[in-house]
Amino acid sequence: MPSKLLIVEDEFIISKDLYDIVTALGYGVMGVAKSAEETINLLNQECPDIILLDINIKGKINGIALAKLIDEDYQIPYIYITSYSDDSTLKEVKKTNPLGYVLKPFNSKNIMIALEIAFLNINRTINNSSTLKKEEILCPKIIGNSKEIKIVLHKIENIAMTDVTVLLSGETGTGKEVIADTIHRQSSRAKKEMVKVNCAALPKELLESILFGHTKGSFTGATQQRIGKIEAATGSTIFLDEIAEIPLESQPKLLRFLQEKEIEVIGQTSAKKIDVRILAATNKNLADEVQKGNFREDLFYRLNMFTIKIPPLRDRKSDLNVFIEFFLKKFTKKYNKKVTRLTKNTLEHFQNYSWPGNIRELGHVIEKEVILVNNQETDININLEQMVLNNSLHTDQNISSLEDSERSQIIKALRLCKGKIRGRDGAAKLLGTHPNTLDSKIKKLHISKKQFYY
Numbered sequence: 001m002p003s004k005l006l007i008v009e010d011e012f013i014i015s016k017d018l019y020d021i022v023t024a025l026g027y028g029v030m031g032v033a034k035s036a037e038e039t040i041n042l043l044n045q046e047c048p049d050i051i052l053l054d055i056n057i058k059g060k061i062n063g064i065a066l067a068k069l070i071d072e073d074y075q076i077p078y079i080y081i082t083s084y085s086d087d088s089t090l091k092e093v094k095k096t097n098p099l100g101y102v103l104k105p106f107n108s109k110n111i112m113i114a115l116e117i118a119f120l121n122i123n124r125t126i127n128n129s130s131t132l133k134k135e136e137i138l139c140p141k142i143i144g145n146s147k148e149i150k151i152v153l154h155k156i157e158n159i160a161m162t163d164v165t166v167l168l169s170g171e172t173g174t175g176k177e178v179i180a181d182t183i184h185r186q187s188s189r190a191k192k193e194m195v196k197v198n199c200a201a202l203p204k205e206l207l208e209s210i211l212f213g214h215t216k217g218s219f220t221g222a223t224q225q226r227i228g229k230i231e232a233a234t235g236s237t238i239f240l241d242e243i244a245e246i247p248l249e250s251q252p253k254l255l256r257f258l259q260e261k262e263i264e265v266i267g268q269t270s271a272k273k274i275d276v277r278i279l280a281a282t283n284k285n286l287a288d289e290v291q292k293g294n295f296r297e298d299l300f301y302r303l304n305m306f307t308i309k310i311p312p313l314r315d316r317k318s319d320l321n322v323f324i325e326f327f328l329k330k331f332t333k334k335y336n337k338k339v340t341r342l343t344k345n346t347l348e349h350f351q352n353y354s355w356p357g358n359i360r361e362l363g364h365v366i367e368k369e370v371i372l373v374n375n376q377e378t379d380i381n382i383n384l385e386q387m388v389l390n391n392s393l394h395t396d397q398n399i400s401s402l403e404d405s406e407r408s409q410i411i412k413a414l415r416l417c418k419g420k421i422r423g424r425d426g427a428a429k430l431l432g433t434h435p436n437t438l439d440s441k442i443k444k445l446h447i448s449k450k451q452f453y454y
Helices: 012-024 036-045 063-074 087-093 108-128 134-138 147-159 176-185 204-212 248-260 286-291 297-303 317-335 344-352 358-372 384-394 402-416 427-431 435-444
Strands: 004-008 028-033 050-054 078-082 100-103 166-169 195-198 237-241 277-282 306-309
Touching: 004 012, 004 036, 012 028, 012 050, 012 108, 028 036, 036 063, 050 063, 050 108, 063 078, 063 087, 063 317, 078 108, 100 108, 147 176, 147 306, 166 176, 176 237, 176 277, 204 248, 248 297, 286 297, 317 344, 317 358, 402 427, 402 435, 427 435
Parallel strands: 004 028, 004 050, 050 078, 078 100, 166 277, 166 306, 195 237, 237 277
Antiparallel strands: none
16 A cells, blocks of 8 residues: 555644544555645655645645646646535636545545545556556656666666665765655555655764664663664665765664664664665765775675766756756746746856756756746846855865865855855755754854854
8 A cells, every 4th residue: 555645734623634544544644734835845855645635725826726736747646625516616626637535524434435546546547557657657756868867767777676775876966865765666665655864964972863763761861762763664765865974983883784684772682673675875985985984894885785876967968958947847836937948048058057066056046046037038147156156165176174175165155145054045055965964064163153254
């Protein structure tokens, strides 16, 4: 049974009833959204198998308008939840493509039948399709037709149905998490949700507890038992992003997990066998990290069983126009703007630029400019100062120490963002890292406010 549902309902009691019913039926819930904006944000992070969509959600975009956007941009199946059955509503509903309807008030049986019929129709569509895989029908994410990305897709096809450990290597912003999600969704473990862990965002002192779990009373502050992320992924896949950031002292435990497929829960005397597939990602050269003494050689060889190198955007420029079209479509819908294309000069500018922040940077640039303009055709005015800064952030050419270079880069970003760390115009987004990771590095490098406030 496919497990992940998204609930879109702005009434708390009804959303809670839906949550309780679907979890009791054995489905997982990836999130609950109260508006179209929240729904879009969630869909941009992860794809559910089905959406339970209230027609009458509040906000500028109602449920039917949101359904049209889902049909066009995400192609994710949905079931309407509604208390309206009048002619005008039904007329609008017919312009969309739901897999079913549930009228309020509903009960567990209504939801169960609607979901069973919906999944039956999904499976029938998949079985009748000779060209599309299930993942392409439910969640098309990997974009491009270049030779470089086709090599990546070929590798995914070869290893998706195996349990081999995969190391995804690539620069920041190349889409490593998207590749990991695709591998999982094409695997035999796809019925369970993949567990994602950003290793760089884990506090050093709590890392082992978060990954491996602990028993009640095993250390000061352990007031209750905690199931670790690895055990929580039993029967599924765990994605260890920024694997190079795991401290040396914690790497032996991870090595044992990779070798023996067993974990040592803090406070327990015996090891526990775990059935989990491991996907890991890094934007660093792990072989270099081994030489520097930052990463264990035996752990590197365990992780390096099968490596997929994700090409930077500058090496797949033939896909650039596809990405531009994708982001324009996405953000004009999101912000209700009328930009339909970029001018020839802008496209040439984009082709000549090196995109050190890769796909993520391209998306941010287009999103920012779509917000600011409202023309049918627009020439995007790129902030060259910011792009030069981005280049310096992604290419470490300095002869100073790595720590000094990192400190300098962070201070530059904080100055440009006027000290703001989080949000669309925050330093974390500019640097292509998680805000918690940036917070941690600011403390580690002893960066004070007076260094980045003028």
